[in-house]
Amino acid sequence: MKSIRWLALLPPLAILFGSAFFNSVEPLVFGMPLVLAWLVIWVILTSAIMALIFAYDPANKGGDAGAKQ
Amino acid sequence: MNSALVIIFLAAALALVIGVLARGGKKMTLEQWTVGGRGFGGLLVFLLTAGEIYTTFTFLGGSGWAYGRGAAAYYILAYGSLAYVTSYWLLPPIWRYARQERVISQPHFFARKYDSPTLGVLVAAVGVVALVPYLVLQFKGLGIIVSVASNGAISSTLAIWIGAAIITIYVTVSGVHGSAWTSTVKDFLILAVAMFLGIYFPLHYYGGYSEMFNAIEAAKPGFLAFKASGAGIGSMVWFQSTVLLTALGFYMWPHAFGALFTAKAEQTFRRNAIILPLYQLVLLFVFFCGFAAILKIPGLTGDDMDQSLFKLSIQTFDPWFVGVIGAAGVLTALVPGSMILIAASTLFANDFLRGLRPETSEETVARTARGLAPVIALVAIYFTLQGGQSIVSLLLMGYAFVTQFFPALLGSLMRNNPITKYGAFAGIVVGVAIVIWVTLTKSTLATIAPFLPDQLKDINPGFLALIVNVIVSGVVSLATRQAAATATVGGA
Secondary structure: OHHHHHHHHHHHHHHHHHHHHOOOOOOOEOOEOHHHHHHHHHHHHHHHHHHHHHHHOHHHOOHHHOOOO | OOHHHHHHHHHHHHHHHHHHHOOOOOOOOHHHHHHHHHOEOHHHHHHHHHHHHOOHHHHHHHHHHHHHHHHHHHHHHHHHHHHHHHHHHHHHHHHHHHHHOOOOOHHHHHHHHOOOHHHHHHHHHHHHHHHHHHHHHHHHHHHHHHHHHOOOOOOHHHHHHHHHHHHHHHHHHHOHHHHHHHHHHHHHHHHHHHHHHHHHHHHHHHOOHHHHHHHHHHHOOOOOOOEOOOOOOOEHHHHHHHHHHHHHHOOOOHHHHHHHOOEOOOHHHHHHHHHHHHHOOHHHHHHHHHHHHHHHOOOOOHHHHHHHHHHHHHHHOOHHHHHHHHHHHHHHHHHHHHHHHHHHHHHHHHHHHHHHOOOOOHHHHHHHHHHHHHHHHHHHHHHHHHOOOOHHHHHHHHHHHHHHHHHHHHHHHOOOOOOOHHHHHHHHHHHHHHHHHHHHHOOOHHHHOOOOOHHHHOOOHHHHHHHHHHHHHHHHHHHHHHHHHHHHHHHO
């Protein structure tokens, strides 16, 4: 499942370029300006994506021992 | 003295006591003093790195920018996420190399990687310069809290001197251990206070979030979305270039780089890449405080925007609770302030001075580092009292400096480093020179090159310096590599 790491490209793309497509105050989403809500959603998704990558990364199989590749 | 001030001073005193006790009879070698003997587990590394993120910069600066600049403040929420994504792959190789080579500092790292003590001295010098505005903003935060809490009875000048003295004392006595333990207390307090205020203000003053944002939109249309191109700070291109600049620079701070070495295992960093983005959501509540103040405390302009959160608190709560908020604010300045002071004095003694005179003994360096802490604090006090810049602008200035290390760092982690030591040196010097020039002349791309299209004019000048840095590094590396190749062929 090495290909799962490519998911890490999504947060930078969404935050840097996606924001341009959602750049408005209205409609309010979750009570927040649209563009702020977009960024918040991506902060949360970043965490989820990193958790997925962590789970499938063979480097993390050896517990907390450290320098395994 | 009112009860708010009493609580604020008690918190400061408590921080000092914890800091002094944390030393716990350990002998203070330089490595012990700066990287805690390389034995901190995940939680402490988490707290140390988070301790640097949640500084006065976030608490007062973040709310101040939300209040005074609107959508521009969103960059603060965005850049951390990108930095954490990068950290998953960037930090483990740095940590491994540092452990293997017993590296204790960022300049040391660069000097080893490029086999160039001169490069180490340069990195140390730039690091100290970049840390000064970071220290200045912590002092500035302390000054705001204490003087606003006293209704001006304690001048902000006096408040800055008191705060600087406390930071200097516990740094001198306990080094990094003091910061780690006080950091625990402070993180809990700031989390609770920021979340409470971010929920309370909008509900209390507006009856809800939607109501608050509708009211702000009616009063200042478009303030909470990015501006049209050509608007400079707060435009889309400014946001993009600033997020890139600060995300790449996130771990380039000498003290953040130094905190990496305190980890026991590289796994810590990968796990932190999952948790830290969520921790960042505290910022959202900080923004809400600034937004709530827009219509309730109008008229704070220039660097006074940093007072918005605290002024609104005083208008809203009983003095004892203002004291609790102030205490949280003071701790968010003291803890990172002490980390920064440790980093700056160690850099100067161990990497700059010893870099110039390699025969200096370990004891002399350790003694000099401690002796330098008050001196650097004095320099920062001087700049703090000059005033004029908002907290966020100060940090962005620091970022523009430290991000100049990124190209050389990235190159050094590659199997075949495309950058030579001359390339790295030239790139950093040119990048830093541009930042200094832009800062002193207050230039933007709009004033340097008025013929450019509006989108390009919005680029953060620090990011422009980074691009020039990359080009110079590349060209000089190519030239020196070719010269070396010719010399080898010629010599053979």
